[in-house]
Amino acid sequence: MPSLVRFRRSRRRFGPLAALGVAFAGQVAGAVGPDARVLAASTAAGLALEVMLNRRHRRLSRVLSKARADVMVRQLIRDLLLVAGLMNLEPHGPGMRYMPLCYGLLLCYALYFACQGAVAKVRRSRTLPVLTRNIDASALRLRPAPPALLTRHPGVRLIGSGLPATAGLVAAALTGDGRWAGGGVALSVLLAGTGLAVLLAWLLPGRRPAGEAEVLAWFDAWLTEYRPTVGMYFSGGTSSAYQANMWLEPLAALGGRPVIVLRERFMMQKIGATDLPVICVPKVAHLMRLEHSTLGVLIHPANSGKTSQVLRIPSIKHAFVNHGESDKLSSCNPYAKAYDEVWVAGPAARERYALAEVGVDDRDVVEIGRPQLTPILPYSGPPAGRPVTVLYAPTWEGWTDDPGNTSVILAGENLVRALLADPGVRLLYKPHPMTGSVDPRAAAADARIRRLVQDAAGPAAGKETAARRPAKERRAFPARADGAERMLLQGVPEPGRASAHAAGEAAWDEAYWAALGPREHRVVTGARPALYSCFNRADLLISDVSSVVSDFLASGKPYAVANTGGLSEDEFRAVFPTVRAATVLTPDGRGVPALLEAVRDPSKDRLVAVRAELKEQLLGPADPPSPVRFAAAVEALARRAAARGARTAVPAPRTATEPDAAARRDRT
Structure with missing residues (x-):
């Protein structure tokens, strides 16, 4: 084959x-x-x-x-x-x-x-040296771009x-x-x-936009007028925008004047719908202008090569919030010690940093929970009168050749075949968007799994209805539009635009699931339906050691983790604490029937109490809510930035007509 x-x-x-x-x-x-x-x-x-x-x-x-x-x-x-x-x-x-x-x-x-x-x-x-969204840039004399056929x-x-x-x-x-x-x-x-x-x-002079010096002066004036207080800094590749998008709503819910700081021009259109000001500053020299602004706190959902550039700004306090937590080594990267604080979900992550000994001081670790998990619905009981919806959401192969990184290569096909063999199961297969980007074996296995699911769904599943089809985004810009024209068109947003967009996405999700038959298997790719929407439809999650498991614990539903690293089950649970409340599946998939039986009959589910305990350990307590703890952490770090600014402030130069304090004392 x-x-x-x-x-x-x-x-x-x-x-x-x-x-x-x-x-x-x-x-x-x-x-x-x-x-x-x-x-x-x-x-x-x-x-x-x-x-x-x-x-x-x-x-x-x-x-x-x-x-x-x-x-x-x-x-x-x-x-x-x-x-x-x-x-x-x-x-x-x-x-x-x-x-x-x-x-x-x-x-x-x-x-x-x-x-x-x-x-x-x-x-x-x-x-332009700076690109923006949700900011009035009409003063820069921006005009539409030439026809795309010419450029x-x-x-x-x-x-x-x-x-x-x-x-x-x-x-x-x-x-x-x-x-x-x-x-x-x-x-x-x-x-x-x-x-x-x-x-x-x-x-021609009349058709050119403002030059670099004029744009930078306009940018400085906007910073002075807007007076940002907290921001999110993000740099990454084309497939990594989800890491930043998950923090848009928590950031928007904060008080003050948030801002989003990007480094890559293409990322301007990858960031999801938001009413927050978005700025893209590609060059380091221009990024340093933030030092003279009121921006006091930047949160970082991911590490990147360009992160070290913004860390050089001493007037800003930096917090690493990560885009997900798991038991993998990447969740306690030594690079984290470069930040002023490391914000984690719960006690488990604090212990993980302490055991890893990567140089992160425990005093700099702050537990804030996971504020973006509020859309996840809690467990409401076993499926009654309907198929068991199983979400198989494996992670990608990572940058190493560890076979335990992803179950797609060694176990994916066996797990899918075992699930499809049960007529009372509806399977949702949602692979990581980076699956196959490093290891060709993962790409080949992913393709075979997709064919298995699509063949089991039948020919009718391939004929998507308009309601079910992931609707393509309507072209928001003309085909010729470049960064300058998009900047012109994406000026000050209408009030409530982001809320309306979120409501539209929720309505789309409902239409998608309604159009999907109750027994129809599905390969779920793309931005919609989102992972958390799949969580809410699933009765069971099968995944790998990844942040998907930690997030799914917010629902309280049963989950399973595939053991493909060659460890015994006891060693697997000991090495990876997030597996403690999971059913461990071997690569051959033989444990799938018993797992499904425990989902249908809660009396056979022996991990209910363990899941509740692990949920608090991984995600922190439910009270105060995570958004409240997140806001408190931002406020506390902002106070540290303000205190540092007060200590290092340079006194204003004395004018020639202003006598110094000693002279005033002599006169008195």
Whole structure:
């Protein structure tokens, strides 16, 4: 089966490449032959393949570009073969002049290169040193971006502007009339020149946005006016935005004036709906301007290489809040000692740092609970008159080759088969979004598990209704929009926009689960339905040693953890405290039937009391509520920042007319 999958992938990858080679070979044959029909058909086939590459095989197109065979080179070869074919067809078209055609084609490509240079200049002029959301940036003279066809799709632009020339050359080859070629080339020159003129218009002084110095001055003025008190700092990759999004609501619920600080430009659109001001400061030199603001506290949901840059600001106190806690070594990373405080959920995390001896002082550990777990509903009893909904949510393979990191590789298929063998089970499979990003075996196992679930769901499950289908986000911006235009459009939000968005997501979730049959298995991917929404629908969780287990404990429902690290059950429970209240499953999945029976009959569930005890140990007490403890921790750390600022404040310089204290005492 794996070899068949690789064969299919290679066929999809190299099939278009082989077809492109055949089209060029046909052009060569038609030009050398010469055969006008073969030349025309091969040229048309090559253009059609270019369109397909741009739409369906962009990865292959990027590979060709790296091999110095980009669309410009391919189109140039295509046009030169057409000219060569016309020269060989000279007896059928006397009087044709080829040098003007060559000069015209050269002019087309010269205009193409000029457009590329203009695009680079336009992009540079519109790349602002600071990007914002939910902030009025109208003072920066921001304007809509140029058409996407001119700035983002050079291959499409080249093929489009060169199409008249190519069509004219083909027509000339078929008819022997050189006027077709001359007219086509002239039209291509006109199109390319028009595109260049449009791009140059965006470089006129009246159409450029504010320059770097003006933007930075505006940013400093906004900091002075808004006076931020607490913020969240985040830096990461494209698939890590969920780590920050889980802290949006707790941050918004705080008093004061919160702000979100990002470092990557693409992350501006990855952050979820919020009414909080969002700023993106890519350069370190510009980030240092926060030192002169009123910002006193920054919380950090994740470590990254760029975290050390903001830690250099002494006027801000930094707290590591993490995006989840588990028994893995990553939950007590030695990097945590770089922060002023480490905020954890409960006593278990405090003990974990103490045992790890990574340099984190126990006095700097603050227990705040998990304020984002409030949407999780408590256990309401066993399933009665309906299937048992099982959520299998394994974690990813991590950065090491430890087989205990994820159950997907060694146990996933066995667990899924055992669950699907029970007709009274509805399975929800929600893999970690980074599954397979490091280990190809995890990607292959994940693909096999998805097929198992989809095959068990039946053909009807593949026909999603509009209510069930994860609705694609409506295009909030025009296709041409760049960072500057998005900044203009994402100004001050309407009051209550985030609340309305949350209500819309809740309604969407209800429609999704209502449309999903009570016995229909499902592979759940993407941002919606969210993990906590799956928690509320599940009667049982099967997962790995990860923060998913700790969060699920908030529901009080039974859960199981797969033991794929080669440890005995006693060793597994001793090494990983979060497993203490779990049913331990072996990689062969033999314990699944007994686990399901305990879910259906609570009298056979011997871990109820242990789960309640472990919940308090991992997540802290229910009173005071976690949001209250989170707010108190923010306030206490803000007081520390203010006290530090008062101790290190530099006295204002004395003016020439102001006598010092000693002189005043002498006079008195």
